Amino acid sequence: MEKVRKIIHVDMDAFYASVEQMDNPDLKGRPLAVGGNRERGVVAAASYEARKYGVRSAMSGKMAALKCPHLIFVKPRFDRYKEISTRIREIFYAYTDLVEPLSLDEAFLDVTENKVGNPSATLIAKEIRARIKEEIGLNASAGISYNKFLAKTASDINKPNGQAVILPQDAESFLEKLPIEKFFGIGKVTSEKMKSLGIHNGYDLKQFSLQFLTKRFGKSGLHFYNIVRGIHLSEVQPNRIRKSLSAENTFSTDLKSEVEWLAALSEIFEELKRRVEKSGIKGRTVTLKIKYHDFNIQTRSRTFEQYPEEGKIWETVLELLRQEALVSPVRLFGIGLSNLNVEEERVHFGKQLWLDFDTP
Structure with missing residues (x-):
């Protein structure tokens, strides 16, 4: 009989904002945004006090200030967040070597076999969270199940x-009741598309055949078909080195003018910046991905000797866009970074290739 896996997902609570509040007691209990400001920029993280006003990560600083007029903005300190993240991972490794970090503030742990000889993943998760609180001073949440x-x-x-x-x-009954927008990996665009098909929760999704889902959602259709049945075979991958970091968006209507292209790329670039800030990653190669209305894909890249700064990356995206005329209406744009600093440092990050813009 095959042994049931025991997987824990640990997710730090409002990580960046919580670190700032821990280091500066004057910020405790106050609405706080890390990143952005009242005029421009994007919020990288928001404290729970700010979230009560509707402030969220990836929101413009201007919009955040409108929602919460007394919001406090602080500049991110990624070296500090990485330092804390390293200490948290040391706690993880006390229990298992099968640790797959997704970013600085979350990771999967496979504790099916573990270093402390505890058969209960629930108790291990409780102990890990208690140690993070006691040794570091931060709160963490955890989920436990038999797959990631x-x-x-x-x-x-x-x-x-x-x-x-x-x-x-309990998995299938739980998933049947789960609202479709709560499924990990189903973002705003996909959930709206599903709702237009009458799919509002897991039960609704379960009524559609694999053939229908693959026709409507491509390769993701098989993933959707499986996860609503509690099937997810991906194992926890320790030591996996991220090869690229990117963001992309498939548009509801094809874009035909440069004005539309620039507006779309600006939004995608803001999302990429958020992911770069969250991960602390830099890349020497900038790639523009273009999918045309006939599904032909073109990529244009430029590699630098040194890691380009934010402004240089955006400037390069514009240069790549205008490198040669686009041949037809655009269905998708993507902006990616590769030749990453993590490849040189051998930092343990989860692999992330082209991610949909609507993926949380």
């Missing part, structure tokens, strides 16, 4: 500073 998808889903159930478990016998 369900563990990730479970970690959101009792946030902040809580944990939840989804047992194998």
Whole structure:
């Protein structure tokens, strides 16, 4: 009989904002945004006090200030966040070597076999969270289940500073009741498309055949078909080196003018900046990905001797766009970075290739 895997997903609560509040007691209990300002820029993280006003990560600083007039903006300190993240991972490795970080503030742990000999993943997660609080001073949430998808889903159930478990016998009934926008990996664009098809929760999704889902959602259709049935075979991947970091968006209508192209690329670039800030990653190669209305894909790249700064990356995107005329209406744009600093440093990050813009 095959042993049931025991996977924990640990997710730090409002990580950047919580670090700032921990280091500066004057900020505790106050609405705080890391990144951006009242005139421009993008919020990288928001404290729970700010979230009560509707302030969220990836929101413009201007919009955040409108929602919360007394919002405090602080500049991000990524070296500090990386320092704290390293200490948190040291706690993880006390329990298992099978650790797959997704970013500075979250990771998967496979504790099926573990260093402390505890058969209960639930108790291990509780102990890890207690150690993070005691040794570092921050709150973490956790999800426990038999695969990564369900563990990730479970970690959101009792946030902040809580944990939840989804047992194998409960998985399908839980997923049937789950709103479609709560499924990890189904973002705003995809969930709206599903709702237009009458798919509002897991039960609705389960009624559609694999053939229908692959026709409507391409390769993702098989993934959707499986996850609603509690099937997700991806294993926890320690030591996986990220090869690229990117963001892309598929448009509801094809874009035909440079004005539309620039507006779309600006939004995608803001999302890429958010992911760069969250991960602390830099890349020497900038790539522009273009998918035309006939599904032909073209990529244009430029590699630098040194890691380009934010302004240089955007300037390069514009140069690549105008490198040669676009041949037909555009269905998709993507902006990516490769030749990353993590490849040189051998930092343990999860692999992330071209991610949809609507992926959380």
